[in-house]
Amino acid sequence: MGIGARALLLVLAVGIALGVVSSSPGHEPRGLSFARHSELVATRDVDELRQAHEVRTIRVFEPYEEREVSFEAVAFDAVLDAIYSSDWRTQEELLFTCSDGYQPTVPVRRVLEHKAWLAFDRADEDGFSILKLESGSLRRVTLSPFYLIWENFDDPQVRQEGDYGWSYQLVGVDLIRTQDRFPKMVPPEGASRDALAGFAAFRMYCSRCHAINGEGGAIGPELNYSPSPVEYRESAWLRRWIDDPSQILATSRMPRLNPGLADRDQTISNLLAYLEAMSKTKRKLRAETKDGS
Ligand code: HEC
Incomplete structure (x- = not known):
């Protein structure tokens, strides 16, 4: 086999490998489901949210990396308005499901009083991930499909509360009442x-x-x-x-x-x-x- 043919095979092999990596639907969850008291209301993927809402570049003090990071994002309250109409605003709590097994919650009040964004990509770096300290060592953690981020430069309370409410690998949002759930x-x-x-x-x-x-x-x-x-x-x-x-x-x-x-x-x-x-x-x-x- 000549060098040219080998190079071509190599290019093909790399191309196929990349193709497989970048098009692995089904493995990475791409969508976000929205429920009310555990009943599914709607599901949206990144493209649908990009089309329906204004995409902004949001700069935050990222609490895991502990430095400034920029994300591509849509306004979280606008997404909730589109899904639930204004109904969500009088509910008690938002329960988030993350594909890594966490189930954090935030009171609805926090989303009304502070500005949250639904991020789906980084604006300052390739790859939708962050470096996070876990059990004493730094690990690269993927954020996909969504990362809930909070404006925290001019909001001392959110800044003080650190990583509270910053949910990544977000796949589900449910409006709940604590007493019921x-x-x-x-x-x-x-x-x-x-x-x-x-x-x-x-x-x-x-x-x-x-x-x-x-x-x-x-x-x-x-x-x-x-x-x-x-x-x-x-x-x-x-x-x-x-x-x-x-x-x-x-x-x-x-x-x-x-x-x-x-x-x-x-x-x-x-x-x-x-x-x-x-x-x-x-x-x-x-x-x-x-x-x-
Ligand atoms: C990110 C996950 C996480 C969070 C958040 C967390 N814990 Fe823990 N906690 C653990 C794990 C894991 C253990 C088991 C021991 C270990 O690996 O450190 C543990 C153990 C404990 C223990 C048992 C210690 C013992 O040996 O008897 C107590 C009590 C506890 N946690 C209280 C809390 C309280 C209170 C909070 C909130 C302020 C909290 N944890 C937040 C993960 C967590």
Whole structure:
């Protein structure tokens, strides 16, 4: 085989390989589903959102890379208006489904009070990804199909709340009521003010990874059943753990509570008050079904 023929084969082989890589539909989820109380309302892919909304280049302080990054994005509130009409504005919470298994939530109020964008590409670099510190090492994490980003240059509160609400690999949005969707996570009647504030903090910072009475994320261990960590750990140990798990376990996968929070000590106290209240509220893990299974 002559050199020319070999070069041609090589070009063909590379071309095919690239073709396979760039056109792997079905492997990467491209669409975003929108639901109301778990009932599917609509699905949109990147092209549909690009066509229906004005695409803008948005510069943010990216909380994982901790530097300025630009994204191509459409306004999140405009997308929600188009899907749900203005109905979503009076709902309680948005539950996000991410293809990596996280299920974070943000109150609807946060989207009304701060400006969020649905990003689908980077404007400053090739590839839709970021570098993220995980268990002590930097990893490149793909963001596709969507990354929810927040304007945080002129918004000190959003800036202070760090990565809260920045959901990547976003594939689903659901309008929910906490009481309906996570009834077993809700503090008992008569719970203290601290425990109620702790519940709000738990929804913001913990439930995307941890379940209470079987409800919530599954990245970290269940935190009430059974026993609750407040039943086998000293509260000083738990304070230190929530403050920064890596002080206790260098390889911990759990991030420290956002160091920029202004009322951090009080937030930790509230979280412990919530866990304490829940430790006395062990609800059945599985909802009882008609056939008893
Ligand atoms: C990104 C996922 C993630 C988030 C967010 C997270 N955790 Fe964790 N958590 C873990 C994992 C994983 C473990 C298991 C130990 C480990 O790998 O570090 C854990 C363990 C724990 C433990 C058990 C420690 C023990 O050994 O008894 C407690 C208590 C805890 N987390 C509380 C919290 C609280 C409170 C929050 C919110 C402020 C929170 N976690 C946020 C992932 C997370």
